[in-house]
Amino acid sequence: ADSEATVTSLLSDLPSLPSDARTGADGLTRLLRSRSVRVVSYMDWQKMDAAEIRRGETAGKPREKFTRVKEMLEVLESESDFQMTQQLFPNMA
Numbered sequence: 542a543d544s545e546a547t548v549t550s551l552l553s554d555l556p557s558l559p560s561d562a563r564t565g566a567d568g569l570t571r572l573l574r575s576r577s578v579r580v581v582s583y584m585d586w587q588k589m590d591a592a593e594i595r596r597g598e599t600a601g602k603p604r605e606k607f608t609r610v611k612e613m614l615e616v617l618e619s620e621s622d623f624q625m626t627q628q629l630f631p632n633m634a
Contacts, residue, residue, distance in 0.1 A: 585617050592616045 564571070573580055581589075589607065596605035607613045 579614060581613075581617075589613050589616055 570580065593604040593606055597603050599605075607616070
């Protein structure tokens with residue numbers, strides 16, 4: 542009975558939903574940029590991960606997690622792609 546009510550509710554919303562084609566990841570990226578949302582890529586995450594590991598080393602721990610978004614974004618601003626590549630792949634010269 543609950544599932545029938547859910548489906549009925551969803552179908553009743555259908556006429557009010559936009560009928561334009563969905564734009565997928567490209568559309569989401571445009572929407573986020575238009576709202577000035579900072580998107581964190583996988584490479585960005587790797588930078589934060591490496592920075593947390595470095596912070597932990599100085600404290601004798603496996604890692605020291607960031608607790609503030611501001612700190613995370615500051616790491617992304619300060620780390621160059623070259624520095625990050627050197628840290629992730631130290632044997633590449």
